[in-house]
Amino acid sequence: MTDSNSNASLIAPSIPGDALPPVEQHAQQYATVRNAHETELIEDYVELIGDLLAHRGEARAADIANRMAVSQATVSKMIRRLNELELVTSKPYRSLFLTEAGQKMAETSRARHDVVLHFLRALGVKDSTARIDAEGMEHHVSDETLAIMQRFTKQQQKK
Amino acid sequence: MTDSNSNASLIAPSIPGDALPPVEQHAQQYATVRNAHETELIEDYVELIGDLLAHRGEARAADIANRMAVSQATVSKMIRRLNELELVTSKPYRSLFLTEAGQKMAETSRARHDVVLHFLRALGVKDSTARIDAEGMEHHVSDETLAIMQRFTKQQQKK
């Protein structure tokens, strides 16, 4: 039992209230998350490569390693994967470039990332926190929610 | 773009199109996400086990497998991990139970999950979408953002 609702100004008592969702719906939740996890690192790489190309003119493996706080070996291996997925082109020991498909993914990811980041700031989250949260959240936000976030941000800015 | 935001007094926005963040800050973003990914599946398991115990009285591996849309073998392996982490206790072929630490994690995760879910609904996202988004987002929301979400939800409910 232990029914001491002392400082429970929080949300859910959870015990009697909310029932479990139906199995199929519940399963769908987890499956969608697993799915997002398969693509999110790829998206982050492609988005970063696009940003480096846009802001620095070139995208070197060492820059990616530094920005991601990951070893160069890890980046090198990932670049081979991106190559196989035909998202980047690369000659050994040279800067990277995005394929058509890569550019498209970079744009989409960047746009989505920005919507989430601007939304969090509009909500009142401080910039450094918003950046951290957005980096993870972006991969788990549906188009429906994204549209609502965008509307909210615009509304907030009018005031 | 070009943030005309109230509390963005921190980083200089500069050029339209947002400059890259400083390397250390950028690296911190990715590192935080990697960190979250190490614990999120554990949290989902523990949270689900807590919910099953609360709503069904027992938590069987088969139920978890069904709800997560994952094989029983996968669940069995994960239960061994949860055991080693001393989050659950289990006798072979019997229902699971949470340790003290497990109960604490379940409560914390459930509370956070609910805050995110209720926030999304308060924003105007439809329930089925909100549930899916919340399942992924919850692991990437800072305490700061969580508090703001909670405030927003309460505010919205007053209307």
Next chain:
DNA sequence: CAACATTCTTAGCCAAGGCTAAACTGTTTG
């Protein structure tokens, strides 16, 4: 232009999180 520094790749290791197939245990029921 030779030496040194930086960058990049390769090889080999590891843990996490999936899977299938097969064996084992516990429960139900004919």
Next chain:
DNA sequence: CAAACAGTTTAGCCTTGGCTAAGAATGTTG
């Protein structure tokens, strides 16, 4: 009470995404 069935575990496989250490390519500079 012995089968049959349902639930659980184990074994073995795979991919992803990290790491370190070592060596090869490139770039810089005395």
